Amino acid sequence: MVNNKNTGRGVFYIMSQQYIHLFKKGTAVLMLSTAFACAAMAEPTHGLEMYGAPELPADFTALPYVNPDAPKGGRIVTGEGGTFDSLNPFIQKGNAPWQLRFMMAEGLMGRAFSEPFTLYCLLCETVETDENRTWVEFTLRDEARFSDGSPVTVEDVMWSFETLGTKGHGRYAALWAQIERMEQTGPNKVKFTFNVENRELALLTAMRPILKKSYWDDKDFTQSGIENIPVTSAPYVVTDVNPGMYVELSRNPDYWGKDLPFMRGQANFDTVRFEYFADPSLVIEAFKAGELNAHREINVQIWDDHYDFPAVERGDVIKSVIPHQRPTGMTGFAMNTRLPxxxxWRVRQAMIEAFNFDYINEAQTESQQSRITSYFSNSPLGMRPGPAEGRVLEMLEPYKDDLLPGVLEGYSFPKTSGREMDRGAMRRALKLMEEAGWTIQDGQMKNADGQPFTFEIVLSVGEDENQSIIDTYTQMLLQLGIQPKISIVDKAQYTQRMETFDFGMTPVRYGLSLSPGNEQYAYFGQVAAQTPGSRNIPGINDPVVDDLIARMLNATDREDSLAATRALDRVLSAGRYAIPLYAWNESYNAHVKELHYPESLPLYGDWIMWREMTWYWEEEK
Known part of the structure; x- marks a missing residue:
């Protein structure tokens, strides 16, 4: 069974084709001689790492950040703001609980969050690839099963890739466009050959969710709703749902992989339940009332000032602070560079100067929260202070005539006085606006033609903290003769406006990992800047950014990848695309005393599904 793919698939195919020129000449077409030579070097293995070899040996007994002897039982109940109308997280249509994407289907391999980017076999028994990662081949486990007891087959794998890539959510299309050929190479073997040079593709392929083909034979995969609950190969199945109110998953007692070393100490709860609240502010109240038994707090002042209710004082609720070593990413307010x-960049820097972070931080958190210093800060990937040096400088010098001020010399977000009126910051902002052609005329910031400088700040309803921050910020902008329009819209309208980039400034959050990869194109790439619905909210349209992402992806060792990422961090930070807010270098989890987490924390800390998959229920003896 062979599937050759030669046709385009919309904008994502176009995107991948436009990026081909970034890779080494000649890699768009795979040469047979190279393939045969690499095949001779390939050997079956138990894991894949972005660079080098996995840390855990083939005979490992459990992941290092789980409690391998964790008891099974109990339940975890958490709350979400908003609503949902679908149980299919794999398509564009509808609004499914985001957790279902990770809980309803397994990949051929599973990710270990104790390492920057390492995968270990899950649905597959072994994996093979060549030195240059131009292809990857998986051997499925004979015992792999879906929740209905049927085996996971090569046919299911191939159907899943093609269906997700052509009919699924847009996040799956880019990888599908970069697969030249997929073929069944044995009774339990499936091989993928790529049409571009990109070392990450083998790992991305290994993580694609695998769905049951025959379940969808008489159903329209593209339609959302709650009447169809996809059959899963994962430990949990949806067992109870009230549309828009809650969804409950139960641990499958016949889960096929419960004895795998990779799964030992994971999927410990009998029940995982997500409650939904139209008003997000009610989530904490539901936790205090005992309707929820775990809650993640994101405001450090609320954490310190509002978690003194009786259950905490009695010791029935525990407050746990979880550190991590992953990048801060960027949380703040993005400026739409598509607008004149x-x-x-001088206008964007002026907007950053006018944002009195220290004053806002005192008002919001009593100055308890630190600020983001760059996109990859709090990690080894972050740019270093001062001028660029060594390998980073070598990578940036070819572009020196096109780089914004601060990239080579060093850039940092401005310090503010903390006083309500920071005159120094305002003087710097006024000077920058004047250099960009804007001056205060009759109390208003205007250009030479007398046109006022204004823009629209778009917020989603229920974002009380962002609204409070923006209210304070607009008072600061008034000192510059700038009066933006503030629009607070419902979730549906907000989504539509983000998809069409209909805003001047809006909240943005990029959660970056210790293994940045192809998603950087979706966040910051040129093609994504003009693609409706993309994650490139600020409209970053810089060929240097694309080139550095390509350098990062095609690095053959961690040192080169590290240098490319630090160089990228400099270009993004000095691009002044967003006004940075708080750096969440710790997470704050309140939970009932019966909920426990392993003593050994993963490198990523409180990350995706960490609570649901590695915590466990144990009552006091």
Missing amino acids: QFAD
Whole structure:
């Protein structure tokens, strides 16, 4: 069974084709001689790492951040703001609980969050690839099963890739466009050959969710709703749902992989339940009332000031602070560089100068929260202070004539006085606006033609903290003669406006990992800047950014990848695309005393599904 793919698939195919020129000449077509030579070097293995070999040996007994002897039982109940109308997280249509994407299907391999980017076999028994990662081949486990007891087959794998890539959510299309050929190479073997040079593709392929083909034979995969609950190969199945109110999953007692070393100490709860609240502020109240038994707090002042209710004082509720070593990413307010108002970096720097972070931080958190210093800060991937040096400088020098001020010399977000009126910051902002062609005329910031400088700040309803911050910020902008329009819209309208980039400034959050990869194109790439619905909210349209992402992806060792990422961090930070807010270098989890987590924490800390998959229920003896 062979599937050759030669046709385009919309904008994502176009995106991948436009990026081909970034890779080494000649890699768009795979040469047979190279394939045969690499095949001779390939050997079956139990894991894949982005660079080098996995840390755990083939005979490992459990992941290092789980309690391998964790008891099974109990339940975890958490809350979410908003609503949902679908149980299919794999398609574009509808609004499914985001957790279902990770809980309803397994990949051929599973990710270990004790390492930057390492996968270990899950649905597959072994994996093979060549030195240059131009292809990857998986041997499925004979015992792998779906929740209905049927075996996971090569046919299911191939159907899943093609269906997700052509009919699924847009997040799956880019990888599908970069697969030249997929073929069944044995009774339990499936091989993928790529049409570009990109070392990450083998790992991305290994993580694609695998669905049951025959379940969808008489159903329309593209339609959302709650009447169809996809059959899963994962430890949990949806057993109870009330549309828009809650969804409950139960641990499958016949789960096929419960004895695998990779799964030992994971999927410990009998029940995982997500409650939904139209008003997000009610989530904490539901936790205090005992309707929820775990809650993640994101505001450090609320954490310190509002978690003194009786259950905490009695010791029935525990407050746990979980550190991590992953990048801060970028949380703040993005400026839409597609608009002429924000096309000039000096205007964007002026907006950053006018944002009195220290004053806002005192008002919001009593100055208890630190600020993001760059996109990859809090990690080894972050740019270093001062001028670029060594390998980073070598990578940036070819672009020196196109780089914004601060990239080579060093860039940092401005310090503010903490006083309500920071005159120094305002003087710097006024000077920058004047250099960009804007001056205060009759109390208003205007250009030479007398046109006022204004823009629209778009917020989603229920974002009380962002609204409070923006209210304070607009008072600061008034000192510059700038009066933006503030629009607070419902979730559906907000989503539509983000998809069409209909805003001047809006909240943004990029959660970056210790293994940045192809998703960087979706966040910051040129093609994504003009693709409706993309994650490139600020409209970053810089060929240097694309080139550095390509350097990062095609690095053959961690040192080169590290240098490329630090260089990228400099270009993004000095691009002044967003006004940075808080750095969450710790997470704050309140939970009932019966909920426990392993003593050994993963490198990523409180990360995706860490609570649901590695915590466990144990009552006091």
